[in-house]
Amino acid sequence: MSKNTSRGSVAAVARDDTGRFMGASAVVLGGQSMAETVEALACREAIALARDLNARRVRVASDCSNVIASIEDGSLGVYAHITMEIREAKRDFDELSFCHERRSSNKEPHNLAKSVVSDDLGRQVWFLSPPNGVCIPMFVV
Numbered sequence: 208m209s210k211n212t213s214r215g216s217v218a219a220v221a222r223d224d225t226g227r228f229m230g231a232s233a234v235v236l237g238g239q240s241m242a243e244t245v246e247a248l249a250c251r252e253a254i255a256l257a258r259d260l261n262a263r264r265v266r267v268a269s270d271c272s273n274v275i276a277s278i279e280d281g282s283l284g285v286y287a288h289i290t291m292e293i294r295e296a297k298r299d300f301d302e303l304s305f306c307h308e309r310r311s312s313n314k315e316p317h318n319l320a321k322s323v324v325s326d327d328l329g330r331q332v333w334f335l336s337p338p339n340g341v342c343i344p345m346f347v348v
Contacts, residue, residue, distance in 0.1 A: 213238055214328075217249035218319035219256045220337075226347040231316075232256040232332045233323045246271040247289040249316065250278065250305070252330075254296045259332060263301040270310040278305050315343050 218233040234252055236245075250267050257265040269275055276282070277290045284290075297303045310317065322341045323331065337343035 214324055215240060215245050216320040216324040216326075217245060217252045218316040218323070219249065219253035220315045220319065220343060221253075221256050221260055221262065222347065228335075228337055228343065228345045229262075230256055230260050230332065230334045231319060231337060231343065232259070232330060233319050233326075234330045235323055235326050235328050237328050241285065243271060243273055244286040244289070246274045247277070247286040247293070249320070250274060251289055251293055253316075254293060254303070255330075256332070257303075258299065260334075265300050265303050267303070267305050268308040268313055269305070270308055270313045272307045275305050275307045315341075318342060 215236045216233055217236070218231065220231045221229040223229055232252055232255065234248070236248070240248075246269055250269055253267045254265070274286075274290075277284060277286070278293050281290070281294060319338065319341050322338070331338075337345065
């Protein structure tokens with residue numbers, strides 16, 4: 208979320224099980240939302256990217272343990288409509304799991320989200336090569 212405007216952004220980065228970059232996506236949002244709601248939207252965007260990539264086995268990582276818990280247990284709250292949509296998406300995949308990771312392990316999507324927050328509202332997607340100007344390596348080990 209931008210501190211200077213009423214804009215926010217979410218992003219997702221997809222890698223295969225060997226650490227190879229598969230794709231990335233980002234959405235620039237208008238209006239302000241609570242940080243947890245934005246993190247739930249980031250999880251939803253990760254699922255959208257997985258669909259774009261025709262992935263069948265997907266693991267979504269978030270640094271917000273409350274959002275992961277809400278998705279897993281189906282608890283209701285201010286972003287319940289988002290977590291319900293995410294839970295319904297499980298039927299579209301052979302496997303869809305969620306895990307909590309520290310922010311230091313989940314920095315690529317955060318860097319991407321920060322880099323696009325001033326772009327036009329809407330969604331951007333990158334396949335095969337990471338977006339220019341953002342430090343997202345092709346391979347991680």
